[in-house]
Amino acid sequence: MKLIEDLRNIEELKDCICAECQDNRVYVTIADQAENILILDLDKYYQKLEDTGETLASLDCLIIQFCQENRYNVYLVELKNVESSSAMSTKKKRVVPKKFPNCFDDFMSIRYKDYFLSPDYQLNIKLMVVAASVNDVRTKSVRLDFIDQLPVFTFNGNVYAISKEEPFPTISRANCEAL
Numbered sequence: 001m002k003l004i005e006d007l008r009n010i011e012e013l014k015d016c017i018c019a020e021c022q023d024n025r026v027y028v029t030i031a032d033q034a035e036n037i038l039i040l041d042l043d044k045y046y047q048k049l050e051d052t053g054e055t056l057a058s059l060d061c062l063i064i065q066f067c068q069e070n071r072y073n074v075y076l077v078e079l080k081n082v083e084s085s086s087a088m089s090t091k092k093k094r095v096v097p098k099k100f101p102n103c104f105d106d107f108m109s110i111r112y113k114d115y116f117l118s119p120d121y122q123l124n125i126k127l128m129v130v131a132a133s134v135n136d137v138r139t140k141s142v143r144l145d146f147i148d149q150l151p152v153f154t155f156n157g158n159v160y161a162i163s164k165e166e167p168f169p170t171i172s173r174a175n176c177e178a179l
Helices: 002-008 011-016 042-050 090-111 145-149
Strands: 021-023 026-031 037-041 061-068 071-081 122-134 139-141 153-155 158-160 162-165 170-172
Touching: 002 011, 002 037, 002 061, 011 037, 011 042, 021 071, 026 061, 026 071, 026 122, 037 042, 042 090, 071 090, 090 153, 122 158
Parallel strands: 026 170, 071 122, 122 162
Antiparallel strands: 021 026, 037 061, 061 071, 122 139, 153 158
16 A cells, blocks of 8 residues: 555645546546545646646546555556547547557656656556547447557556556456456
8 A cells, every 4th residue: 555655645646636537427437445546637737737838648547556565556547538439530549649658658757756666566557548428318338449550558668558448447356356
């Protein structure tokens, strides 16, 4: 739990800690005890930096889940509510892959490297895009075929690919064994 406790105590992150990972009616369900989870709103974090002239495309959430001892699951999450697969504009398709390396290269490797690159922690990382068409009446999955053409990403000597998730995936204790 030390990683989560340490990050919770960083003053510049306190405004970015949130109880849920959601954006425009698309969300990730959390089914674990609140003390085992830390959700950071990366959009909010980088919006604060815009005041200083820094602008980076950012993911919606970074979720850290305590599993055991010094082992954690880390989820890098992008959420999209779009009318249909075809409504996922070319611009949005180009921006999505930039958000993951920005998180790896800036947030995790520079700003908070003492935590995310520390040999004291074993991090199992998963990259997720959750897209759905959500309105007041229905929810339906959206095809994300363009993700299959995206490159893999490298962080701390490991290679990661983005996974396409059905609407409203759940993070629970069972995820500690699955990743």
